[in-house]
Amino acid sequence: MSGYSPTPGPLTFWQYLRNVAFYIHIALATILIGLWGLFKVATGGREGAIRVSTVWIGHFVWSARVYLGLIAEVRGTPPTHDCIVAAKHQSFWDIMVISHAVPRRAFIMKREVMRVPIMGWYAYKVGCIPIDRSRGKDAMTEISQRVSERIAENNLGQLIIYPEGTRTLPGQRKPYKQGVASIRAATGLDVVPVAVNTGLFWPRKGWGIRPGRAVVEFLPVIGPEMPAGPFMDHLQSQIEDNSDRLMAEAGFHG
Secondary structure (H helix, E strand, O other), X not given: OOOOOOOOOOOOHHHHHHHHHHHHHHHHHHHHHHHHHHHHHHHHXXXXXXXXXXXHHHHHHHHHHHHHOEEEEEEOOXXXXXXXXXXXXXXXXXXXXXXXXXXOEEEEEEHHHHOOOOHHHHHHHHOOEEEOHHHOHHHHHHHHHHHHHHHHOOOOXXXXXXXXXXXXXXXXXXXXXXXXXXXXXXXXXXXXXXXXXXXXOOOOOOOOOOOEEEEEEEOOOEOOOOOHHHHHHHHHHHHHHHHHHHHHHOOOOO
């Protein structure tokens, strides 16, 4: 398979052109799909927003394969029930692939992102939950309450969370935040860990995307029967160790 060089050289001329063409294509497609979907979202609520986002994400993943030679491989069993999806976050590409794999995606997003014109509106309609990080523990209490309300309304889906709280470079580990544990404790939801090697192909800043087979792997479900004590250590070891395995398969040895 196409692998990763720990010290990749600069883009070739054709790779550079393909990156440019991809971003131009996606910008135009985003405008067209966004306009096409306005009526569907306005009349269909969250279900309409999910349909529109599914079309856009699917087109994004297809375009990356056509323009960039970047293939999305999904391993394991993506969840279809209400749950928390706790994933390693290395690039924008893992957001796209995970979102494409689950049917009713939603994210906990920074409040500022929800205020972005059009994009923020779509994110709200899809079911994303804003968070004010400056409020600390109070913010997590509010998030847990909102998630519980969504469960009661049968309107949650797969809540995608990045326990590290930010993107990391391949081979980099950061302490996991307690938000996922707090939401799990308040709701009793299953947690589905996800390992990735996406940062080897899609850089953190989104430029210099390289061809290859980027893998997102859904790992065994952690049910509510696991005690709270060992939960975070188990979650972190599952995500990190399996992400290291996926990166090693692709030729990375950090």
